[in-house]
Each structure stands twice: as C-alpha cells, then as structure tokens.
Amino acid sequence: MPQYKAPLKDMQFVFNDVFKANQHYQQFAEGQEATPDVIDAILQECARFSEEVLAPLYQSGDHEGCKLVEGKVITPKGYKEAYQEYVAGGWQGLSHPQEYGGQGLPVSLGVLKSEMISTANWSWGMYPGLSLGAMNTIYLHGDEPQKQTYLTKLTEGSWTGTMCLTEPQCGTDLGQVKTKAEPIEGETEAAVYRITGTKIFISAGDHDMADNIIHIVLARLPDAPKGTRGISLFIVPKYLPDATGNAGEFNHVSVGSLEEKMGIKASATCVMNFDGSKGFLIGPANKGLQCMFTFMNTARIGTGLQGSCAAELSFQGALMYARDRLSMRSLSGKKAPDKVADPIIVHPDVRRMLLTQKAFAEGGRALIYYTALLADHLVHGKTEAEKAQADDTLGFITPIVKAFLTETGYEAANLGMQVYGGHGYIKEWGMEQIVRDTRIAMLYEGTTGIQALDLLGRKILLDKGAAFRRFSKELSSYTKGKSRFVTGKQRKHMKSMLSDLTWLNRQWSYVTLRVVFNSVRNRDEVGAASVDYLMYSGYIVLAYMWAMMAENAYEKLAEGVSDPEFYEAKIKTAEFYFARILPRTKSHYASMLSGSENLMSLDEAHFAF
Numbered sequence: 360m361p362q363y364k365a366p367l368k369d370m371q372f373v374f375n376d377v378f379k380a381n382q383h384y385q386q387f388a389e390g391q392e393a394t395p396d397v398i399d400a401i402l403q404e405c406a407r408f409s410e411e412v413l414a415p416l417y418q419s420g421d422h423e424g425c426k427l428v429e430g431k432v433i434t435p436k437g438y439k440e441a442y443q444e445y446v447a448g449g450w451q452g453l454s455h456p457q458e459y460g461g462q463g464l465p466v467s468l469g470v471l472k473s474e475m476i477s478t479a480n481w482s483w484g485m486y487p488g489l490s491l492g493a494m495n496t497i498y499l500h501g502d503e504p505q506k507q508t509y510l511t512k513l514t515e516g517s518w519t520g521t522m523c524l525t526e527p528q529c530g531t532d533l534g535q536v537k538t539k540a541e542p543i544e545g546e547t548e549a550a551v552y553r554i555t556g557t558k559i560f561i562s563a564g565d566h567d568m569a570d571n572i573i574h575i576v577l578a579r580l581p582d583a584p585k586g587t588r589g590i591s592l593f594i595v596p597k598y599l600p601d602a603t604g605n606a607g608e609f610n611h612v613s614v615g616s617l618e619e620k621m622g623i624k625a626s627a628t629c630v631m632n633f634d635g636s637k638g639f640l641i642g643p644a645n646k647g648l649q650c651m652f653t654f655m656n657t658a659r660i661g662t663g664l665q666g667s668c669a670a671e672l673s674f675q676g677a678l679m680y681a682r683d684r685l686s687m688r689s690l691s692g693k694k695a696p697d698k699v700a701d702p703i704i705v706h707p708d709v710r711r712m713l714l715t716q717k718a719f720a721e722g723g724r725a726l727i728y729y730t731a732l733l734a735d736h737l738v739h740g741k742t743e744a745e746k747a748q749a750d751d752t753l754g755f756i757t758p759i760v761k762a763f764l765t766e767t768g769y770e771a772a773n774l775g776m777q778v779y780g781g782h783g784y785i786k787e788w789g790m791e792q793i794v795r796d797t798r799i800a801m802l803y804e805g806t807t808g809i810q811a812l813d814l815l816g817r818k819i820l821l822d823k824g825a826a827f828r829r830f831s832k833e834l835s836s837y838t839k840g841k842s843r844f845v846t847g848k849q850r851k852h853m854k855s856m857l858s859d860l861t862w863l864n865r866q867w868s869y870v871t872l873r874v875v876f877n878s879v880r881n882r883d884e885v886g887a888a889s890v891d892y893l894m895y896s897g898y899i900v901l902a903y904m905w906a907m908m909a910e911n912a913y914e915k916l917a918e919g920v921s922d923p924e925f926y927e928a929k930i931k932t933a934e935f936y937f938a939r940i941l942p943r944t945k946s947h948y949a950s951m952l953s954g955s956e957n958l959m960s961l962d963e964a965h966f967a968f
Contacts, residue, residue, distance in 0.1 A: 765801045
C-alpha cells in the first residue's frame with residue numbers, strides 16, 4: 360500500500376516561491392496573521408495528521424465501508440476518532456471568519472490543508488469537505504440569525520453539512536426538481552416550510568461523526584415558475600436546534616439506502632428522504648440555483664483537487680515500486696550489476712509513465728494554488744472591481760480545473776497501476792483503489808461534458824469571451840516578460856517553452872473565434888467541439904503553470920541553493936511536459952475543428968444492428 364508522504368517542499372516551492380504567497384497575503388488585512396512561521400507550522404501539523412492519522416485508514420476504510428444500521432450510517436473504524444481529533448485541532452474553521460468561530464486565515468491556506476487531507480484519505484476528507492460548501496453558502500446567502508445558528512456550529516465542526524440537488528429523475532437538468540416546499544400553517548417564524556421529497560447521491564448524507572447534519576436542499580415553492588427559475592434553497596437540519604443552540608428534535612430527515620459504489624466506499628453516499636421536514640429559506644425565493652452555485656463552484660474546485668491528489672498518491676506509490684522492482688536489464692547496459700536484474704525505473708516506458716504522473720500531479724498542484732489565490736482576491740479584495748475581476752477569472756478557470764484535472768488525475772492513477780503490472784490489479788498493493796476512488800471525480804459536480812459546455816457555452820459564448828480574453832492577455836504578458844509572478848532573469852534558458860506558449864496562446868484565440876463562428880450557423884458545433892476545446896485549453900493552462908515553475912527553478916539555481924537536484928528535477932519535468940504532453944493539443948485542435956457532421960450524420964437507428 361502506498362504510504363502517503365506530504366510533499367511539503369514542493370508545496371512550499373509553488374506557494375511561496377512561484378506565487379509569492381507571503382507578498383500576496385500582505386494585501387489583505389485578514390491575512391496579516393499568515394506569516395511564514397505560521398504557515399509552516401500549520402503545514403507541518405497538517406502533514407503529521409494526514410500521514411499518521413488519515414493515511415492508515417485509507418485502505419482499511421475501503422475494505423470495511425459504511426454500514427446502514429437501524430436507519431443510521433456507521434462509518435469505518437477509526438473515522439469518528441480521526442474526525443474528533445480534526446475538530447479539536449480547529450481545522451474546519453481555518454479559513455473562515457473569526458466572528459463565527461473561525462481562524463480568519465486566507466482561503467488559499469485552507470486549500471493546502473485540503474490537499475494533504477484529501478491525498479491521504481479522500482473518502483474521509485469528503486465529510487468535512489462537504490461542510491465547507493455549506494459554510495460558504497450560508498456565509499454568502501444566509502441572514503444573520505442563520506449564520507449564528509448554523510455557521511458557528513459548522514465552523515467548529517460539531518455539525519457537518521451536505522449539498523442536496525440530485526433526484527431520481529434528474530441530475531444535471533435541475534429544472535426537473537420535484538421536491539416540494541410548502542408553507543406551514545400557523546407558523547409564526549418567517550420563511551419556514553415543510554420539505555418533502557427524495558434526493559439521491561448525497562455524499563456525507565448521514566454518518567456517526569458529528570452531532571448534527573445540515574442539508575442545503577433545492578426545492579420548489581407551491582406556485583413557483585417551471586424550470587430552473589422556480590427553484591428555491593433551504594437549510595434543512597437533521598435535528599432542529601433547541602433553545603440552547605444544540606441538536607434537539609428529530610426533523611424527519613432519514614436515510615432511504617446507502618449506494619453500493621465502485622469506489623470511495625468509506626464515504627457515505629445516501630438516498631435521503633425528507634418527510635415534511637422543516638426547512639428554512641436561504642436567499643431569495645426562486646433564486647435557489649444561483650445561491651447553490653456558491654456550493655457547486657466550491658465543490659467543483661474541490662473535485663479538481665481530487666484529480667491532482669490522485670495523481671500525487673499514485674505517483675508516490677509507483678515511484679517507490681519502480682525503484683524496488685527488478686525486471687530485465689536496461690537496453691543501454693546494466694545499471695545494477697550486483698543484482699539479478701535492473702530496477703524497472705531504468706526502462707524508458709516506465710519513465711514515461713512516472714514522468715506523466717509527476718507532470719500532472721505537480722502541474723495540477725500549481726493550478727489549484729493559482730485558483731486558490733484568485734479566491735483570496737474574490738473574498739478579501741479591496742475594491743468591488745478587484746473582486747469582480749477575480750470572480751470572472753474564477754468562473755472561466757473553474758470548469759477547466761474541475762474537468763481537466765480529474766481527467767488527467769484518472770490517467771495518472773491508471774498509469775500508477777500499470778507501473779505495478781499484475782500486482783497493480785491486486786487489492787493489497789492499494790493502486791487499484793486509487794483508480795476506483797478517482798473514477799467518480801469525472802462524474803460528480805458535473806461530468807466532463809457538462810463542464811465543457813459550461814466553458815464553451817456560458818463562459819465563452821454568453822460572456823462574449825471577456826474572461827477568456829483577460830486570461831489570454833495575462834498569458835501573453837507572461838510570455839513577454841511582464842508577469843507579476845516571476846522576475847525573468849533566466850528567460851534565456853526558456854526560449855523554446857515561451858515560444859510554444861506564445862504560439863499556442865495565439866492559436867487558442869483563433870480556434871475560439873472559429874468555434875464561436877461555426878456555432879452561429881449550427882448550435883451542435885458547440886457540443887461537438889466542447890470537450891476537445893476544454894482539454895486543449897487545459898493543456899495550455901498547465902503549460903503556463905509549468906513555465907512559471909521552470910523559470911523559478913532556473914532563478915533558484917542561479918542564486919545558488921543547497922539542493923540543486925530539486926530545482927533541476929523541476930526543469931526536466933517541465934521540459935518533458937512541453938515535449939511529450941503539450942503536443943496533445945494538436946489532436947484536440949484537429950478534432951474540434953472537424954465539425955459536428957461526423958458525430959450527427961449517422962442515424963440513431965443505425966448505431967446497432
């Protein structure tokens with residue numbers, strides 16, 4: 360079983376050196392406490408918790424799974440105790456406001472915490488992870504009494520949260536939601552309703568780790584408009600708060616069943632029944648979907664993180680195995696003459712797989728951190744213009760983060776299993792679990808196809824390309840040496856990378872215009888091009904991350920460092936990415952411009968005979 364080791368050196372390199380987080384934090388009053396010493400202490404302690412407490416539960420939790428006993432979900436052995444330690448450490452409220460019991464540290468610091476927890480044990484991490492979305496939704500859309508009642512408990516971690524969207528008849532198409540919200544006759548409290556309906560695929564819908572579970576539920580008011588314009592959002596606690604603010608009366612929220620899944624078996628995925636449960640309207644009536652996007656976007660970035668985490672964990676396991684496993688001799692001559700065979704890491708194809716994993720894991724980490732720092736500007740920006748710009752860029756980059764990183768994370772997980780050969784297929788080695796656990800990431804919070812339509816349909820066509828042009832301008836500024844992230848002292852070593860990025864950035868603009876133009880004549884052109892467009896965009900964005908990391912590594916080497924091997928490895932991996940992975944853009948480019956006819960001309964009756 361891969362033994363997770365938090366890659367603190369790499370995390371600090373990206374966070375502190377590439378993205379200059381210390382300078383970044385000085386812009387925000389709330390971030391003054393995030394000094395280098397504080398950040399290092401937080402990372403060290405979270406690494407200990409992830410390595411020593413969570414990682415040992417990863418495989419055992421998969422074997423044991425969750426159980427439904429007398430209507431209540433029982434989590435695997437050790438999960439509840441780990442959560443109690445997590446709560447005692449104050450981890451849940453790390454990046455949430457002090458006025459509601461949090462520590463008030465920047466959003467981006469919470470992402471570093473989530474990365475370590477999620478890589479060590481994704482199934483366990485989903486329980487507090489779902490709470491973060493509920494916390495953000497209540498903070499942005501709830502009234503003050505709702506914040507005092509629910510946000511304080513969620514922030515301390517004694518209560519957890521969920522997101523309840525999907526129903527048996529609808530997933531992505533939420534306009535079909537049937538769950539009802541009916542006024543309670545004689546109720547003196549404002550905006551209180553009876554919620555009745557069934558939700559499916561509810562992660563962390565029930566468990567034994569916390570005192571109460573707060574469900575954020577989409578439902579329809581009696582005379583609501585049809586479709587998505589008639590959906591409202593409600594807070595529905597499992598137990599109603601009592602006079603002291605603690606969990607009191609049962610609110611008729613029950614578990615219909617536990618889903619039997621391919622992976623993440625230690626994470627409870629529930630069918631939830633709301634049988635006239637009391638629900639409290641959050642946000643304006645019939646504007647629930649807009650409010651829920653706060654939760655959904657939080658979850659989408661978190662899901663993108665899952666792809667990067669899977670790549671990291673699988674890479675760690677594959678690297679360990681490739682160094683130890685002996686098989687055949689190197690084609691260029693013996694590398695371990697004192698052994699019966701050479702370690703498989705000497706073989707070029709094994710190197711291809713390991714370097715692909717490394718490129719996706721470390722490149723994905725950089726992209727996640729880049730996104731997290733944007734979130735800091737959105738939350739803590741000094742002006743509305745700064746917040747709006749961060750929001751636009753986040754809106755553009757989020758579908759890429761979610762879909763591209765989960766697709767490449769799954770590829771990396773499969774490559775890790777392949778490095779092990781037949782042993783990778785056997786449970787005891789742990790690699791097949793990573794593959795199973797990661798597969799869901801391309802499905803939940805919107806499939807890759809849905810993210811692609813969001814990117815091309817909403818963020819490009821409806822936005823008229825404004826956010827895309829802003830990001831393309833940032834990339835152009837970087838390739839011309841004006842980036843705010845790097846000094847450019849060692850740019851002469853990066854001529855080839857910068858040339859490739861410059862060319863691709865121009866091509867990106869051209870192909871965007873072509874697809875938009877084609878869609879005017881035929882709307883199917885958007886759907887036909889969308890996934891290729893997203894993946895094409897993702898490879899370019901990741902190339903941007905790798906160029907920044909390589910340039911920073913060159914600068915560190917020029918300064919003279921005690922560990923040059925680390926920075927040389929960064930440069931070599933960047934060169935591998937540009938030479939071996941970035942050329943994938945060519946096939947996506949050709950595919951997206953091939954048009955929709957090759958997809959739509961075959962009559963559906965002729966698909967099978």
